[in-house]
Amino acid sequence: MRGAQPGCPQRDFAHLGHRSAAGGLIVKPERRRLVGVVKASAITGILCYLVGCFQVVMTIPAHACPDLLELRPTVHLVRYDSGLLPPQATCHWDNGTQKDFVSGWIVPLALTCATVLTAAVVAALVLAYGRHRNHLVAQSAEPPTQEPSVPE
Structure with a gap:
């Protein structure tokens, strides 16, 4: 590990998912893919x-949609x-007769992108909720620390 100082143990912070020893944010692969x-x-x-x-x-309707006088x-x-x-x-x-001037692939592709975007945002929210819930469960599993009472 670059930058490790002698006498300091090297630590693996990847399991935390928060910050590394250098202060950089560790992004898990599923979050990186969702982003x-x-x-x-x-x-x-x-x-x-x-x-x-x-x-x-x-x-421009006057140019794109003329009356067909030759017919x-x-x-x-x-x-x-x-x-x-x-x-x-x-x-x-x-x-x-009708003529559409917007390409036929525009609306389906835009709707597909909107659907994929919605699904990815929902998945990101589910992952964030799971991470938050696991954090709360881990906190509740720890025994509460109480200060010893001093008799008066």
Whole structure:
């Protein structure tokens, strides 16, 4: 162990899960994995949602949904639906044709990331509760220390 001083026993603090002798936080593997899952799903979900919002904002109905005058009979735009939750931009024409301008993978991927994020946060809370509960059980198992009473 680097930095060990002569005459001092080397200690393994990994079982504590709190702080090492050098003062650094020891992160257990399951917590490290959960933190990675939370970060990855949050970043992926946010980026995916932002791409969908960008596609909604960049869709200009006058250019993206023109009346189809070259067809016989002429096809006219009936309505344009747009929204940011979930991201959608859809043109509907009077012949029943519709066109969606938000990629088909945006909403499913964003919902999958939200589900994974929720599950990881719940798992982290369960681990934190278990750690807190084990700490309380360990404290209650220790005999209480009482000061000896002094007769007067």
